Amino acid sequence: MKTGYLIDMDGVIYRENHLIPGAVEFVETLLQTGTPFLFVTNNSAPTPEDLTVRLRHLGIRSLGPRHFYTSALNTADFLSEVHPGCTVLVIGEGGLLAALHERRIANDVIQPDYVVVGEGAVAMEKLAKAHECLERGARLLATNPDNWCPVGPDKTRPGAGATAAFLEASSGRRAYYLGKPNGYMFHRARQKLVEQARAQLDQVVMIGDTMETDIRGAVESGIPSYLVLTGSTTLEALRDYVYQPTRVLRSVADLTEELRTGVPSDRLDSPAFGQRAGSASRHGHRHQTDIFSLEKPRPRPAMTK
Numbered sequence: 001m002k003t004g005y006l007i008d009m010d011g012v013i014y015r016e017n018h019l020i021p022g023a024v025e026f027v028e029t030l031l032q033t034g035t036p037f038l039f040v041t042n043n044s045a046p047t048p049e050d051l052t053v054r055l056r057h058l059g060i061r062s063l064g065p066r067h068f069y070t071s072a073l074n075t076a077d078f079l080s081e082v083h084p085g086c087t088v089l090v091i092g093e094g095g096l097l098a099a100l101h102e103r104r105i106a107n108d109v110i111q112p113d114y115v116v117v118g119e120g121a122v123a124m125e126k127l128a129k130a131h132e133c134l135e136r137g138a139r140l141l142a143t144n145p146d147n148w149c150p151v152g153p154d155k156t157r158p159g160a161g162a163t164a165a166f167l168e169a170s171s172g173r174r175a176y177y178l179g180k181p182n183g184y185m186f187h188r189a190r191q192k193l194v195e196q197a198r199a200q201l202d203q204v205v206m207i208g209d210t211m212e213t214d215i216r217g218a219v220e221s222g223i224p225s226y227l228v229l230t231g232s233t234t235l236e237a238l239r240d241y242v243y244q245p246t247r248v249l250r251s252v253a254d255l256t257e258e259l260r261t262g263v264p265s266d267r268l269d270s271p272a273f274g275q276r277a278g279s280a281s282r283h284g285h286r287h288q289t290d291i292f293s294l295e296k297p298r299p300r301p302a303m304t305k
Helices: 023-032 048-058 071-082 094-102 124-135 160-171 183-197 211-221 235-240 253-261
Strands: 003-007 037-041 068-070 087-091 114-117 139-142 148-152 155-158 175-177 203-208 225-228 247-249
Touching (some): 003 183, 048 068, 068 071, 071 094, 071 114, 071 183, 087 124, 114 124, 114 160, 139 160, 160 175, 183 203, 203 211
Parallel strands (some): 003 203, 037 068, 139 175, 225 247
16 A cells, blocks of 8 residues: 655654654655655744754754645645635744745735734734734634644743634634644645655555644544654543544654565554543643634623623
């Protein structure tokens, strides 16, 4: 079978500024065997060129911009498809601005069709401007649902989902969240992977470390999913989820020999099905995924209690 891989980055290939053991050999094997693959990230801040340079500094070379698909690119694809010629007010960094510019989606600070929220620091003045645009009828779109993202063993940063939630609360408008686990992200990433492979793929597999985005999106898109335990999900935590990964791996290193030989390793099934232990996790939802089904605008919270 010809298999292609969609691969998350943070928690799968690296953590902070350190490569996960076995990641270099895994990527080199993908390249040597001609296995189609695409790195898929919810981070809208970097461009594919930025990610190419970052991995080169970490020790993974021979990659180019074509190997990366970000939520910023996904957002630009989405707007180009559903609303050609639209205008946007952007809250985000270079990767999002570059992706929209490449698709000829113009910036509009007066009467935009959309307020688009991505990663990055944001001043209150920009939030106030976005709030005004939403009150005048702009629609609210977020590149991804991440409320927070890990940047170290005990440190996190605010994500696009948190900024979008701020604007939801102030304006009463509902945001639409792109990126993983939204099926549009998986659809476009799979399409891009097939185009690059220049051949029909028998199977596309998602490799990730996060149940709420990587694994949930794969399950809902009908593709196999491999969970690695080098990121944000522990083996004990799997019992908390209705959906389960197809396989659970210690790391991407478990796949290297399988790619070289074509012989499946013995780590085929999730060992989580027999687990009954409890799990400890950070309080609060990490992602804004549980409100996708709520289509009506919610009432604006009272100004005072």
